[in-house]
Amino acid sequence: MKKADKIVALLLVLSMVSSLSACKVHFNVHGKVTSETTTETTTEATTESTTSETTKAAETTEATTAATTAEIKTGIPEKGCKIEFKPVDQRYHYDMDLTLDDKEDTIGGHVEFTFYNDSDADWDKLCLRDYPSLFTDPKNVGYDGGIKTNGATTDISNIKDGRTGNAIEMSRDEDVSVVWLPLATALKPGEEMTLSYDFVAKVPTVADRYGVKDGVYNVTNFYPILAEYTKDGWSHEQYYNVGECFYSEISDYDVRLTVPEKMVILSTGLEKGETQNDGSKTITIHADCVRDFVFCGSEDFKIIEGDYKDTHIRVAYTEENKAETYRRLAEGCLEASVNSLRVFGEQFGEYPYKDLEVILAPIDAGGMEYPNLVIITKDVYMAGSIDDMIDYVGSSIVSHEIGHQWFMGIVGSNSGLEPWLDESFASYTEYVYEWGVHKHKSVINRRMIMNDDYYNKDWVERNTADDIIPINRPYYDFSNQGSFISAAYMFGKDALMAMDCSLDDEEFCGIIRAYVQKCAFKNATQKDFFDTLYQYAGTDNDAINKIIRLYFDESVQPPAA
Numbered sequence: 352m353k354k355a356d357k358i359v360a361l362l363l364v365l366s367m368v369s370s371l372s373a374c375k376v377h378f379n380v381h382g383k384v385t386s387e388t389t390t391e392t393t394t395e396a397t398t399e400s401t402t403s404e405t406t407k408a409a410e411t412t413e414a415t416t417a418a419t420t421a422e423i424k425t426g427i428p429e430k431g432c433k434i435e436f437k438p439v440d441q442r443y444h445y446d447m448d449l450t451l452d453d454k455e456d457t458i459g460g461h462v463e464f465t466f467y468n469d470s471d472a473d474w475d476k477l478c479l480r481d482y483p484s485l486f487t488d489p490k491n492v493g494y495d496g497g498i499k500t501n502g503a504t505t506d507i508s509n510i511k512d513g514r515t516g517n518a519i520e521m522s523r524d525e526d527v528s529v530v531w532l533p534l535a536t537a538l539k540p541g542e543e544m545t546l547s548y549d550f551v552a553k554v555p556t557v558a559d560r561y562g563v564k565d566g567v568y569n570v571t572n573f574y575p576i577l578a579e580y581t582k583d584g585w586s587h588e589q590y591y592n593v594g595e596c597f598y599s600e601i602s603d604y605d606v607r608l609t610v611p612e613k614m615v616i617l618s619t620g621l622e623k624g625e626t627q628n629d630g631s632k633t634i635t636i637h638a639d640c641v642r643d644f645v646f647c648g649s650e651d652f653k654i655i656e657g658d659y660k661d662t663h664i665r666v667a668y669t670e671e672n673k674a675e676t677y678r679r680l681a682e683g684c685l686e687a688s689v690n691s692l693r694v695f696g697e698q699f700g701e702y703p704y705k706d707l708e709v710i711l712a713p714i715d716a717g718g719m720e721y722p723n724l725v726i727i728t729k730d731v732y733m734a735g736s737i738d739d740m741i742d743y744v745g746s747s748i749v750s751h752e753i754g755h756q757w758f759m760g761i762v763g764s765n766s767g768l769e770p771w772l773d774e775s776f777a778s779y780t781e782y783v784y785e786w787g788v789h790k791h792k793s794v795i796n797r798r799m800i801m802n803d804d805y806y807n808k809d810w811v812e813r814n815t816a817d818d819i820i821p822i823n824r825p826y827y828d829f830s831n832q833g834s835f836i837s838a839a840y841m842f843g844k845d846a847l848m849a850m851d852c853s854l855d856d857e858e859f860c861g862i863i864r865a866y867v868q869k870c871a872f873k874n875a876t877q878k879d880f881f882d883t884l885y886q887y888a889g890t891d892n893d894a895i896n897k898i899i900r901l902y903f904d905e906s907v908q909p910p911a912a
Contacts, residue, residue: 427861427887428868434700434761436640437872443467443577443602450609451554451570451648456563458573459506459551463513466600467543470580474538478578478585479530480597481505483552483561485590487527492557492592503553507575512536513545529587530575550575558713559592560726567652567669567712571645571721572597579765579874588767591826594839595720595759595766595773597643601872604638610648617667617708618646619723640703640872641722642763647710653678657685659692662702668711668729677711677729679737680744684709684727687745691753694787695780698860699757700867707756709749717748720755720777727752746785754780762867763874768825770835772877775822775843782848783860811901814842821904822846823877846902850884853894862887881907 449460468474485491486502504527510519512534519532538544552573558564561571579586579598590596610616612632620638638644652667655678666688668681688709692702704723711729719726727748731740758776759766766773814820818834822843829835851859866875866883881899888895896909 426865428700428864430857430861430864431697432700432864432868434703434867434871436703437601439603441601442640443600445602445604445606445644447574447604447606447608447644449574449606451568451611451614453568453611453614456554456556457551458554458570459549461547461549462574463545463547464577465513465543465545466577466602468538468540468580469600471540472580473540474580475534476585477532477534477538477546478580478587479532479575480578480587481507481523481528481530481552481575482572482590482597483554484523484527486553486555486557486559486561491590492555492559492562500555500557501553502555505550505552505575507548507550510546510548513547519546524587526587526589528590529578546577548575558715560714560716560719564713565669565671567647567649567710569647569710569712569714569726571719571726572643573645576643581765586765586767588765588825589827591767593716593832593836594770594826595755596770596826598763598765598767598874599642600874601640601642601763603640604636604644606636606638606644607633608636608646609633611650613650614648615650615652615654615667616646616648617652617665617710617724619644619708619721621706638723642760643722645721645724647708647712647724647726653681655681655685657689659689660696660701662692662705662707664688664692664707664709666709666711676737680729680731680741681711683741683745684711684749687749688753690745690788691750691780691784694784695754695757698783698787698857698864700761700864700871702756703761704756707753718752720752720759722760723756725749725752725755746788747781750781750784751777754778754784757867761872762870763872764876765874767827769823769877770826770839771822771843772875772880774839775847778840778844779847779851782844782851820902823903823907842902846898849898850888850895853892853898854888858888877907885909 443466446463447460451458484504486500489500492500507521510521512519517535522531555562560569562569576599586598604620609631612630616634618636619641620636622634623637624635626633651669655666657664666681666685668677670677696702706723708724710726712726714726714728717728731744754777759773764772818830819837819842822838826835862884866880869883870879890909899909
């Protein structure tokens with residue numbers, strides 16, 4: 352997107368203001384009704400006091416009944432509500448014995464994967480995604496598409512169907528990340544099976560979300576994982592390097608990870624124990640109700656720690672030749688992590704996990720999100736003071752990546768086909784963070800004006816021509832990466848902010864809480880979000896309908912009045 356267009360887009364944000372909707376969400380305010388009475392000695396005074404008390408009691412009962420009715424009517428979850436895990440019998444389970452070889456730069460081991468057919472169709476084959484095999488192609492590495500890579504095709508062997516013990520012969524598509532496993536006996540709806548396999552994947556030497564650079568290992572999306580089965584069959588959309596592009600089911604993980612004895616590991620899940628070997632150590636890790644298992648490791652990691660309620664936060668960094676800068680940046684990331692969990696927990700529902708890992712690592716992006724773990728670039732290229740850098744990283748990168756813990760982690764989606772459901776929502780959390788942390792600042796004004804000068808026909812036609820709107824399209828339908836980034840990250844954020852500003856303060860976050868509760872630990876679609884929005888904001892809210900018509904295609908247009 353051209354610089355001038357970015358300036359116009361920024362002005363769009365600064366030009367929004369709320370217009371009162373015809374149909375509002377009304378929140379129930381809980382409080383105690385108290386009264387003071389004076390005891391009189393006369394019968395008249397006693398009678399008046401009794402009458403007053405009876406009247407007040409009736410008013411209290413009426414107010415309580417009205418409040419209860421309002422709460423039932425709206426169904427909006429309270430701020431700071433809990434988010435309950437998916438029942439254990441509805442989760443898949445990965446049991447892994449893994450070894451990171453820092454001499455060969457490989458990760459591999461044995462996997463026992465137990466799952467069930469949660470569809471209405473027989474599964475006569477399974478589809479696994481093997482993302483490390485894509486790192487043999489330079490276009491899949493880094494943001495400039497020209498970085499050399501020493502990746503390799505993953506070796507997957509000893510594949511067996513646990514129901515029979517029979518071996519399974521695999522095949523790959525032209526897209527080598529798509530692995531097919533034909534089943535001699537189809538897996539019927541509701542039926543469970545265990546799939547076992549061995550694998551060895553190469554960790555490429557590259558500063559990416561999957562790679563090793565400067566002694567720091569980012570080991571993510573590294574093992575063959577079951578694809579999602581949808582109404583259209585197995586989902587295996589093409590990998591892309593910018594943004595979230597993964598799509599998986601909620602699982603539990605039991606992992607035994609063997610690494611060099613001096614390596615510090617941060618991972619999805621909680622460490623349960625550690626045993627020392629000859630020159631190595633094996634860490635036992637358990638993770639509940641997550642979409643993936645990842646880890647980062649380095650012998651040079653320094654750790655600072657903190658807590659928010661029941662969640663323990665660790666921030667890892669390497670000192671190198673900028674010890675003071677990186678230490679202060681790590682401290683800023685810890686503060687921003689605590690603030691993110693506080694603000695997002697209040698507005699979207701409490702973070703349900705006991706751990707959060709933040710890694711300052713070599714990565715050619717601002718950051719990347721995974722269950723219970725986020726990677727933040729250790730090198731922020733910007734002018735200004737260290738304080739400016741820390742403020743920028745906290746408000747624009749840490750908050751965004753932790754926002755993904757809700758919109759990617761808790762509420763999943765198909766990021767290839769509906770990328771705005773995670774990236775636009777995560778970008779919107781930056782705005783929620785700014786308001787929640789810096790209420791005294793005028794950086795964000797929640798009462799902005801919807802100015803027609805910025806939402807006229809020319810504005811729509813220009814951004815349609817630039818292939819930015821409508822924003823709710825698959826990644827693959829945008830003509831170039833720049834248009835996709837503008838749509839998913841910036842214009843999607845604008846659209847959600849505009850919806851927010853079209854309702855009373857914090858009502859929109861209440862609607863998002865309802866959406867999170869409805870779709871927690873499932874894979875949502877845009878229909879789930881818009882159904883929730885219409886349910887609580889109404890279909891006759893002119894301001895919201897205008898926003899929807901401007902930013903989205905006809906698939907989500909509000910019902911006709």
